[in-house]
Amino acid sequence: SQKIEQNSEALNIQEGKTATLTCNYTNYSPAYLQWYRQDPGRGPVFLLLIRENEKEKRKERLKVTFDTTLKQSLFHITASQPADSATYLCALPQGTNAGKSTFGDGTTLTVKP
């Protein structure tokens, strides 16, 4: 089955810098990959989806890349703000079984003022 590895350590950065989070997967390359934000005690919120034929996707200060050769997605937050502090999860569909997704353990980002 698909395994996902995200940054194993929490990420602490200074306000205004760019945060870069990593999502690595094993086995097959998925048709798409999703990123979510989760605040403490809350459910995740969908942020972005990137498809296997897309190298890069942007939404406001967010940028996601997808490298199927490296089996890796990078999630960037530019001009980071303390309000960006949260846990970020990546998710991949489980093979051809539509509707089932595997989530990574998440990376906790803290942006210091």
Place this chain on the structure above:
Amino acid sequence: DGGITQSPKYLFRKEGQNVTLSCEQNLNHDAMYWYRQDPGQGLRLIYYSQIVNDFQKGDIAEGYSVSREKKESFPLTVTSAQKNPTAFYLCASSTGTGEHYGYTFGSGTRLTVV
């Protein structure tokens, strides 16, 4: 406003008891899901349903049961057979597979065994 509602927010269970977690959505989504999240870990799929009156086991279904009698509702029962039920439970819904717009999650139910 459309959304997905989980209740209760906190739930305490005694050893040997069955408890039921509620999940209701008014988004007209066909698919609904239950995930479990343990501290510092990702989400693990318990059960999912892509259509009314049909559901499938996820990766950790043992000790849990569900029903999908209405499109809007997908309750989860944690039975006494679940040996380690203390966790944060998240319900989600999606149009189709969730590919295009992702999953919409509820605010979760935190279950504690006392």
